[in-house]
Each structure stands twice: as structure tokens, then as C-alpha cells.
Amino acid sequence: LDNTYADRASRASILALAKRRGVAVRAVWLDATIEDAQYNAVERLVRKHGSLVSPAETKKLSRKDPNTFGPSVLFRYRKVFEEPTAAEGFSAVERVRFVRAAQPAGYTHKALLLDYDGTLRRTKSGAKYPLTPDDVEVLPGRTAVLRRHLAEGYKLFGVSNQSAVSKGELTEEAARACFARTNALLGVDIEVSFCPHEPAPINCWCRKPMPGMAVDLIERHRLDRAQVTMVGDMTTDKTFSSRAGIRFVHEGDFFKA
Numbered sequence: 001l002d003n004t005y006a007d008r009a010s011r012a013s014i015l016a017l018a019k020r021r022g023v024a025v026r027a028v029w030l031d032a033t034i035e036d037a038q039y040n041a042v043e044r045l046v047r048k049h050g051s052l053v054s055p056a057e058t059k060k061l062s063r064k065d066p067n068t069f070g071p072s073v074l075f076r077y078r079k080v081f082e083e084p085t086a087a088e089g090f091s092a093v094e095r096v097r098f099v100r101a102a103q104p105a106g107y108t109h110k111a112l113l114l115d116y117d118g119t120l121r122r123t124k125s126g127a128k129y130p131l132t133p134d135d136v137e138v139l140p141g142r143t144a145v146l147r148r149h150l151a152e153g154y155k156l157f158g159v160s161n162q163s164a165v166s167k168g169e170l171t172e173e174a175a176r177a178c179f180a181r182t183n184a185l186l187g188v189d190i191e192v193s194f195c196p197h198e199p200a201p202i203n204c205w206c207r208k209p210m211p212g213m214a215v216d217l218i219e220r221h222r223l224d225r226a227q228v229t230m231v232g233d234m235t236t237d238k239t240f241s242s243r244a245g246i247r248f249v250h251e252g253d254f255f256k257a
Contacts, residue, residue, distance in 0.1 A: 006077055006080045006081045006082070007080050007081065007082040008082050008088055011084070011088060012088070015088055015089035015090070016089070018089070019089055024091035025089065025090055025091060026090065026091050026092045026093075026094070027084040027090045027092070027093045027094065028094045028096060029083070029084055029093060029094065029095045029096065030096050030098065031095050031096060031097055031098060032098035033098070034074055034075075034078055035211075035242065035243045036098050036100065037074050038071065038074060038205075038210065038211055038243055039100075039211050039215060039243060039244065039245065041067075041069065041074065041205075042205050042210075042211060042212050042215040042216070043215055043219065044067050044068075045058075045067075045068055045205070046215060046216050046219045046220070047219060048065075048067070048068070049061070049068075050220075051216060051220065052205055052206050052212050052213070052216045053068075054204070055070060055197065055203045055204045058070050058204075058205075070203055070204065070205070071202055071203065071204070071205060071210055072201070072203060100245070103224065103225065106222050107218070107222045107223060107224050107225075108222065108224050109155055109221060109222055109223050109224060109227070110153060110154050110155070110223070110224060110227035110228065111154055111155040111156070111157055111217070111221070111223050111227070111228050111229075112146075112149055112154050112155070112156050112157070112228075112229055112230075112231060113157050113158075113159050113213075113214060113217065113228065113229070113230045113231070113241075113246070114156065114157065114158050114159070114190065114230075114231050114232075115158075115159065115160060115230075115231065115232035115233060115234065115237050115251070116158055116160045116179065116182060116192075117129045117130075117160065118232075118233040118234070118251070119139075119231060119232050119233050119237075119251040120138060120139060120142055120158075120182060120186065121136055121137060121138050121139060121182045121185075122137050122139060123135045123136065123137065124136075124137050129162070129164060129170075130178045130181075131164070131169060131170050131174065131178075132174065132177075132178070133177050133178050133180070133181035134181075135178075136178055136181045136182050136185065137185075138182060138185045138186050139255070141255050142186055142255060143186050143187050143188065145254070145255050146186060146188045146190075147187075147188060150188065155191075155221060155223070156188060156189070156190045156191070157190065157191050157192070157193065157217050157221075158179065158190045158191065158192035158193065158194070159192075159193050159194070159208065159213040159214065159217075159230075159240075160179075160192065160193075160194040160195070161194070161195050161199070161207055161208050161236070162175045162194045162195060162196055163195070163196075163197065163198060163199040163207075165196035165197075166196060166197050166198040166199075167198075172196055175194060175196070176192075179192045179194070193206070193213045193216065193217065194206075195207040195208070195212075195213070208234075208236045208237060208239075208240040209235075209236045209237075209239035209240040209243060210240070210243070211240060211243040211244040213240075214228075214230070214240065214241075214243075214244035214246060215244060218244070225244075225245050225246055228244075228246040228247065229246065229247045229248070229249055229254075230244070230246055230247065230248045230249070231248075231249050231250075231251055231254045231255075232248070232250070232251060233250065233251045233252070238250075
């Protein structure tokens, strides 16, 4: 049985047929948390297609590739899933816990993943996030700490939710201009990834707390998960880090004077 047989009802006819034929059916239940499954789904997608893809492109690709799908597929599966038991007619049920394999050779680089709003910058206007480069103001003490990590061999990456784009308050071009202005004020070069999609329901892998941006960077830049630290200020940043299997440090502790 494969993972399309999520509940007892879907398995019943197959087990009934086996019983009539006198065939024993053993279940091997490959048990992974939804967080591990999310990481695995994104890792397969990035390794196959080279990067994250948009929700529309994911939907298009899924028509020919059953291993390409959005986050809702896993949430839906978890909702309907029923554990296999001997009472259904299985001769045995073996539960195998998922254990993540070591990264391939060559994944050696260390990195910082950095949230932007509330972690690296604030706005002069007092708004939650900047809509124009002129409204960007960097938080104190950031440049020295970031330059020290650069000198120690860390790569710097920005990971940001920018749902204002989906709301029509901000264009993707304006968001990039605000990131560029932030980097210029910091005096450091940070490669930025950001999610422009709607905040709810989450239908993309790139919106934190989904692990998409982290997995994408880990794969494309051959980062060593054990040497990657996420710096942020939100619960979503912490959850994002947990799902990606990387260390999290709150910005107040990381940039502490």
C-alpha cells in the first residue's frame, strides 16, 4: 500500500481481497512528522527543478509529477490519516520512524539566515514594513556583527515574508528596492529571498514558517545545516528554523551589545 491509502476505508477492499485469496498483507508504516515531510517535499522539489517554484507552477507541475505538490496536500493527508492496525486485517504492522540521512559530501558552508523587518531594519514612519526605500532605517549594532561573521567565513542570506505584495500595497520591484537600500545602509551584501504570497491560507512553500526558503538556500549553496543559524524576532522565524533543522537565535540576543 502506498500513501494514497490514508484511511481504513480506502484500504478495506484490498485487505478483503487478500483475505479471500488467502494472502497475508504486512504493513510497513514509514512514520514521519509533518515537519519532516515538509522538508522532504521541498528538498525533492528543489533538487528536481533547481529552485522553489510559485504556487501556480507547482500546480502545473503536479499534473505530471506526483512528487511535486503544495503544503495543503500534507495538511489534508494528516487530517484524514488513520493509523494502520492488525484489526483491519494486516498480518503485521511494522512502524518505522523516519531518520534524516546525513547531507551529501560537499555541503560544508556556514551561513546566517536573517529576517529583515524587526531584525535588521525598522521604518522611519513607524509602519510595520517599508513601502519605499526612503522609509528604511537600519537597527543599531547590526553592521559590526554582520561584518564579523563575514570575516569568519559565514555567508549571509535574507529570508523575509512580504505579504504586502499580495495585498497590492507593494510591488516586487519596490520590495527589492527596499532590501537593496537596507543592504546599502548596513554596508554588507546580503542575498535576499522573500515570499510575496498571501499570508493565509498558506499555499506556497516559501512563506515562513514553511521551510522552503531555508531548504532552497541549503541546496543551492551547499550549506551545512549544523552550521546554519536563523536570526529573527518572530515565532514564525523560530518555527521556520525548527522545520528546517537549523539553529535559531532571537535578534535581541544575537545583536546584543
